[in-house]
Amino acid sequence: MYKAILFDLDNTLLDYTSSELDAMHRAIAQHRLLELGGFEWETFRSVFAPINWTYWSERVERQIHISQVLHFSFRDTLAQLGFDPSLSDPLAKTYWHLFCNTCHVMEGAHHVLLTLHGRYPLGIISNGIGEAQRARLKTGGMDHYFDHLFISDEMGLWKPDRAIFDSAVHAFGLDHSEVLFVGDSLQDDYIGAERSGIDFCYYNPVGLPIGELHQPKFAIQSLSELTMMLDNR
Structure with a gap:
């Protein structure tokens, strides 16, 4: 027994998947990325997912804090898609706040x-x-x-x-x-x-x-x- x-x-x-997507959509909307010429949600998501998984998987071995995982993930995604990577830090902070308060x-x-x-x-x-x-x-x-x-x-x-x-x-x-x-x-x-x-x-x-x-x-x-x-x- x-x-x-x-x-x-x-x-x-x-x-987790629904919470992540919800927070991501809202973070992108708040930072008006959808207004950038050539920005497409599905493309962004498909590029972000494997980059984020790599940083997440290596976080313990490399001693990377979750804030760095997100910052690096957004930075690399934006850069790969030809957008300003300096947007990554505020975007990561907004996303994390939204994710932590989404259930x-x-x-x-x-x-x-x-x-x-x-x-x-x-x-x-x-x-x-x-x-x-x-x-x-x-x-x-x-x-x-x-x-x-x-x-x-x-x-x-x-x-x-x-x-x-x-x-x-x-x-x-x-x-x-x-x-x-x-x-x-x-x-x-x-x-x-x-x-x-x-x-x-x-x-x-x-x-x-x-x-x-x-x-x-x-x-x-x-x-x-x-x-x-x-x-x-």
């Missing part, structure tokens, strides 16, 4: 948290940035559901390192067998939970093939299935 439930945050409870949630997230809250202690394990994750949860009226938040940049630990999972289990004062972790990533969430000896529930809303290398304890396509699954145990 589980005595605590841990969740991944982005694309499990919070819709689009995954379908069923509010209901599942309302249902589980009070029945189980709840926690978050996230590879995101603490400033953003805490602010987005508060904006969405979801922060009060959680007893503990374990956020990578605050702890200096990143999934799938088992240490961040172990820290969460110890904070609840439970055995690993008494905790269930719910997440959408087989790479970060499943592997980290498996290394730590925590049962994993794979949230797979689009029905991606799992393959033989991964064997999650449970797999669900909607968050509502989680409460039904727990009720039947």
Whole structure:
């Protein structure tokens, strides 16, 4: 029987993609980039995405702060598209402020948290940035559901390192067998939970093939299935 439930945050409870696009659209509009000759949203987005992913992926090794990740990403994108790269700093600051105060949630997230809250202690394990994750949860009226938040940049630990999972289990004062972790990533969430000896529930809303290398304890396509699954145990 589980005595605590841990969740991944982005694309499990919070819709990261929708929040990012919303904040990006509004930041571009505020800085009037759409009025620049030759500016096209789809082109900007397609160039920005791989540049941003590279800086984000290298941020820990290179010790790059999130503000630098965004500044460099906007700078390189603007330069590649032939626009003034000096716009990058104010654009990055506006985007980050908007993103931290934007909360689009995954379908069923509010209901599942309302249902589980009070029945189980709840926690978050996230590879995101603490400033953003805490602010987005508060904006969405979801922060009060959680007893503990374990956020990578605050702890200096990143999934799938088992240490961040172990820290969460110890904070609840439970055995690993008494905790269930719910997440959408087989790479970060499943592997980290498996290394730590925590049962994993794979949230797979689009029905991606799992393959033989991964064997999650449970797999669900909607968050509502989680409460039904727990009720039947």
